[in-house]
Amino acid sequence: MNNLHRYARLAAVTAAMAACFSFPAFAAERSDDVTGPGVQMEQAAEEENPAEDAEPEKGELLGVFTTTGYCNCEKCSGGHALTYSGTVPTAKHTISADLNQYPIGTKLWIDGTVYTVEDMGSSVKGNWIDIFYGSHEEALEHGMRSQEVYAVIE
């Protein structure tokens, strides 16, 4: 009987303390929402939108290139997890090019996708582009193609 009573009191005190702590925290969160991070997030979103509007456009035709596919497997990349430029290779983004012609960071338009030169390869010379894929199957599927490669207007 005595123990039960003591437990009940303890529970009441704990609840009261929890209430004390939770109210100010709740109030602080509310005021932050009105004046702080919420407003900043909206501003950040507005800043991102114009960048999306100014999407890179297809520029002049650079030529008909030989394109091949590769992935980050042992066979394609010799176990290198990162590109030559140190980025994590990404499908529909990363390509390997002859850096003497198209240095790291050059954007190229190929078949509706804007790629960025991030990598190089010993066999990738002249009008040759190696396109990164997320899997070896997709890279093989690409095979060897002749594709029109365009510059990108930013």
Ligand SMILES: [Zn+2]
């Ligand atoms: Zn592969």
